[in-house]
Amino acid sequence: MLRRFWILLGSTFPSPLLAETGKSGYAPPAPIISPDSTLQMLGGLILVLALIGGISWLLKRFSLIPVGTAGAVKVIAATAVGQRERVVVVEIANTWLVLGVAPGRVSTLHTLDKTGVNTNDEAGNGKDASSAVEFSEQLSHSIHKNHG
Structure with a gap:
């Protein structure tokens, strides 16, 4: 019985002589997630x-980015025409609407038929200047009529 006690005691506290010694040139691998790799990521x-x-x-x-025209x-x-006001020409079917857009308000300034409007921009043409005037x-x- 005493012999079993000494064997149990000896196996509980192993001797340093029986322990494996580490290799002298062994360096543990670097951790996968280190502060340097985290900062780099x-x-x-x-x-x-x-x-x-x-x-x-x-x-x-x-x-x-081109504006979609599928609608x-x-x-x-x-x-x-101002800090927050715009004049916008919008095409719906064969009609062009000239809209005045302001914060909280959209008003129709003029309506044009698309077939009667010349869409070619030719410089030096007298018709373009007179139509612009x-x-x-x-x-x-239209603006003075709507505001007046």
């Missing part, structure tokens, strides 16, 4: 997100 992610945001801002800023309403032209007068008259 986050830096790359931030760089890619900034690049995507910058490109989308440039495309929106310079109107390089029934197509914007032909738009120009700013005529359109300007009609637009001015």
Whole structure:
């Protein structure tokens, strides 16, 4: 019985002589997720997100993304006439509408038939200058009529 006790005690507390010794040149492998690799990954992610945001801002800023014209309403032209006011020419079927757009309000300034409108922009043509003056007068008259 005493012999079993000594065997149990000896197996519970192993001798350093029986223990394996580590190799002198052994270095444990680097951890897979280290602070350096985490910072590098986050830096790359931030760089890619900034690049995507910058490109989308440039495309929106310079109107390089074509506007879809598959619907029934197509914007032909738009120009700013104030800080928050715009004049927009919209095509619906065979009709062009000249709209005044302001915050909280859209009003029709003029209606044109598409078949009667010359869409060619030719410089130096006297008809273009007279039609521009005529359109300007009609637009001015419509604006004063709506505000007056």
